[in-house]
Amino acid sequence: MSTVLAVIPARGGSKGVPAKNLAQVGGVPLVARAVRACLGARLVTDVVVSTDDPAIADVARAAGAQVVQxxxxxxxxxxxxxxxxxxxxxAHEATHGRPVDVVLLVQCTSPFLTSEDIDGVTSAVAEDGAATAVTVAPFHAFVWRRTAAAADAADAADAAEVADAGHAADAGDAHGVNHDKSFRPRRQDRPQDLLETGAAYAMDAQGFRTHAHRFFGRTALVETDPARVLEIDDPHDLARARALAPLLDPAPLPTHHDVDAVVLDFDGTQTDDRVLIDADGRELVAVHRGDGLGIAALKRSGLKLLILSSEQNPVVAARARKLGIPVLHGIDRKDLALKEWCEEHAVQPERVLYAGNDVNDLPCFGLVGWPVAVASAHDSVRAAARAVTATPGGAGAIREIAAWLLGPTLTTPAQQADR
Incomplete structure (x- = not known):
């Protein structure tokens, strides 16, 4: 069997987006998304992340990759x-004692790369005889380029920030790169251009050693879905990716096999985020009986449970006592408290499901493997979540999460009577 090695370069330094390769899209770090796409490919035999960063190495190993320092x-x-x-x-050949036949370069800055894309470029080299292969997407735009004089004028205008910058930027001329500017044919009358996506490349390993470049010999072009083409180079790209993730990602839901602990925010997650205050200043909130049923079932299943709240509130403590689960409340840094709790209970953060609704939950989202937003959560929280409930906070969202983990039928009717 041929050895097909997928290499994911993921260094720690990043100018445009600090810690970019650990940034989460759809609740999953970019490097872990790339690892999962490679592991899901039919033809890939080994997946390696090349990094200088210990945090990236830890995430890569947790996702199932080998790590090369x-x-x-x-x-x-x-x-x-x-x-x-x-x-x-x-390094891989020295460790495993066998040669690599096909090597892949997979970029984790392309968050919507699929296993099918990876198999496409691999197959072109391993099975169809191409020397190299690259993912491309159909491209129909007219591309322009300024002349050197126009580019210099634009740079000077930007530097001077003059009032007539627009006029200065037009100095000189511009020309069409893939078209004649004096002739505008219809799209169907133009040659089909293809855009290199920057996501995945495959190379014959021996040829790659000889040429030390990703393109040599016959190059196969493997077309992918243009809707999935996005490279993250700056914060705007990252924001776009997070907005697109709910549309482009499959909708995975966790099961009992995926998590060892469930950690729950309180206000807005187990309640509807409203507070009733009486004349004496006492606060009242409404909770959902279905959530109590779900939490009781999660306890019986053997999962570790915790309520984690920023508010120092007797209501939170009273609800925790009623449910019979531990609570940490009045916490300024929920992520630090959660990390310490995981260490104390020997729980790996990547096997924690954390349910929240507001921006103070985002640091915890970055720590755990299953960040979950309730349907009524803030937009930024929904965008950072790996899964989102269909039910709002305080309306049975925790009951819904319990059904994901344990199945839709949680208890017998007799067991339901208590809550």
Whole structure:
């Protein structure tokens, strides 16, 4: 059987988006998304993340990848992806004692890369005889380029910030790159252009060693869905990816096999976020009996449970006593408290489901493997979640989460009577 090695370069330094390779899209770090796509590919035999960053290495291993420690000389801004792939390939062959037949360069900055895309470029090299292959997407736009004089004028205008910057930027001329500007044919009358997506490349390993570049010999173009083409280079790209994730990602829901603990926010997650205050200043909130039923079933299943709340409120403590589960409340840094709780209870954060609704839950979302937003959560929280309930907070959202983990039938009718 051929050895097909997928290499995911993921260094720690990033100028445009700090800690970019750990940024979450759809509730999953970018490097973990790339690892999962590679592991899901039919033809890939080994997946390696090349990194100089311990935090990235930990996330990569948790996602199922092997890790190659990248030396500092190959981790700077000037280092090429090819150099990282060659180093990872050498390290893998030395460790496993067998040659690599096909090597892949997979970029975790393309969050919507699929396993099918990876199999497409792999198959082109491993089965169809191409020397190299790359993912591309149909492209119909007219591309323009300023002349050198126009580009210099635009740079000067930007630097000076003059009032007539627009006029200065028009100095010189511009020309069409993939068209004649004096002739505008219909799209169907133009040659089909293809855009390199930057997501996945496959190379014959021996040829790659010889040429030290991702393109040599016959290059196969493997078309992918244009809707999934997005490279994250700056914060705006990351925001777009998070907005698109609910539309482009499959909708995975966790099961009991995926988690060891369930941690629940209180206000807005177990309540509808409203507070009633009487004349004496006492606060009242409404909770949902279905949530109590779900929590009771989660307890019986053996999962560890915790209520984690920023509010120091007797109502939170009273609800925890009623449910018979531990509570930490009045917490300023919920993520630090959660990390300490996981360490104390020997729970791996990636096997924690955390349910929340507002921006103070986002640090915890970045810590756990299953960040879940209730339907009524803030938009930024929904965008960062790996799964979103169909039910709002305080209306049975926790009961819905329990059904994901345990199945729709949680208890017998006799067991339901208590709550």
């Amino acid at each position: 990248r030396p500092p000389a190959l981790a700077g801004d000037a280092a090429t992806s090819e150099s990282a792939v060659l180093h990872a390939m050498d």
